[in-house]
Amino acid sequence: MDDSSEKDKEYFLYFLNNHAKKFPNIFILGDLFDWWPGDDTYQFKKIISGLKKLSKKSKLFFICGNRDYLIGKKFAKETKITLLSDHELIQLGNESAIILHGDTLCTDDKNYQRFRQFSRAWISKKGYLLFPKFLKDYIFKLVRKKSNNDKSFKVESIMDVNEDSVKKLFKKYNYPSIMIHGHTHRPKVHRYKFNGINSERWVLSDWYKSGSFLSWKNGKLKNIKI
Numbered sequence: 001m002d003d004s005s006e007k008d009k010e011y012f013l014y015f016l017n018n019h020a021k022k023f024p025n026i027f028i029l030g031d032l033f034d035w036w037p038g039d040d041t042y043q044f045k046k047i048i049s050g051l052k053k054l055s056k057k058s059k060l061f062f063i064c065g066n067r068d069y070l071i072g073k074k075f076a077k078e079t080k081i082t083l084l085s086d087h088e089l090i091q092l093g094n095e096s097a098i099i100l101h102g103d104t105l106c107t108d109d110k111n112y113q114r115f116r117q118f119s120r121a122w123i124s125k126k127g128y129l130l131f132p133k134f135l136k137d138y139i140f141k142l143v144r145k146k147s148n149n150d151k152s153f154k155v156e157s158i159m160d161v162n163e164d165s166v167k168k169l170f171k172k173y174n175y176p177s178i179m180i181h182g183h184t185h186r187p188k189v190h191r192y193k194f195n196g197i198n199s200e201r202w203v204l205s206d207w208y209k210s211g212s213f214l215s216w217k218n219g220k221l222k223n224i225k226i
Contacts (some may be wrong), residue, residue, distance in 0.1 A: 008034075009046065011211030011226050016050040019224070021057050023215065027090070028081075029182050029204065030065025030101035035144075037136040038129045039074035048079055055080035063088065065101045065183065069120060070129065089173050092216045096176035098169060102183030102203070105161035105169065160184055167192075170199060178202065178221065180214065187212075187223075 012032075020026055033044060051060060060081040064071050076083050087100045107113060118124055128136065161184060170179065175194045179201040187205035191198070202221060205212050211226030 008207045011207050013046060013050055015211055015213060015226055016054055019213065019226070020054050023058055025059050025061065026054070027061045027063075027099055029063050029099060029180065030069075030103075031067045031182065032062070032065070033068045033071075035137075035140050036068035036070050036075075037133060037140065038070050039072045041133070048075075051079040051081060061088075063099065063101050066103045066116065070125060087169065087173075089176065092178065092221070093219050095178055095219075096173070097178035097180060098173050098176055100169075100179075100181045102161065102181030105165045105181065106159060106183070107162040107165045108158045108160075160186065166190075166201060167194075170194060175199060180204065182206070 032047070037043075054060065060079065061084055062071070062076070062081045063084045063086065071083070073083075075081070084099075086104055087098060090097055090099055103112070103116065128139075131139070161181075166179070170176070170192070171194075175197050177197070177199050179199070181201075182204035184203060185206045186203055188203050190201040190203070192201070193199070200221075202214060202223075204214065205223075212223055213226075215222050215224055
């Protein structure tokens with residue numbers, strides 16, 4: 001969520017205070033923040049405080065997104081959140097599920113994938129984090145502006161997931177019944193059948209217009225509006 005967007009924060013804080021504490025495990029699949037300039041940031045105090053409070057009742061897990069991949073150990077320690085890798089296989093009752101942010105599936109967008117590889121390299125992150133905050137913010141604004149300009153020239157399908165990449169990921173984890181991701185801002189349930197096994201891909205919605213989250217209860221996955 002964007003630090004300047006009060007509506008986003010209101011939705012998420014409402015979720016933390018009224019819904020999240022009902023669940024023993026909370027998984028956040030990236031882009032919790034519109035921009036995370038490093039763990040030395042003084043932004044998002046209410047969100048951090050809310051997560052810290054929630055961690056006393058629920059276990060928190062986090063997969064970084066394309067906008068907050070600089071979240072590190074200090075943030076994890078302060079909020080008592082467990083940082084996960086890009087792809088994780090978890091158990092939902094008797095079902096297994098792959099969870100991820102989703103940008104790794106957008107393999108048709110070659111330029112983005114090259115930038116992703118460069119920006120996630122440890123030397124790139126280490127060098128960037130040494131910059132003063134004003135310079136980090138300035139670089140972010142330049143990158144964001146270029147990204148928005150590039151999007152206006154890209155075919156819509158390029159910015160969505162590549163179905164072959166989706167199938168390869170299902171195969172890698174031995175065809176679990178569920179895959180959950182965000183990133184594309186195109187909420188929908190996609191259904192597949194692999195070797196006679198039914199699987200579903202749940203795409204999360206964003207928080208810009210209304211908040212929502214997925215819950216696993218009584219053996220079923222359900223989308224709940226805030």
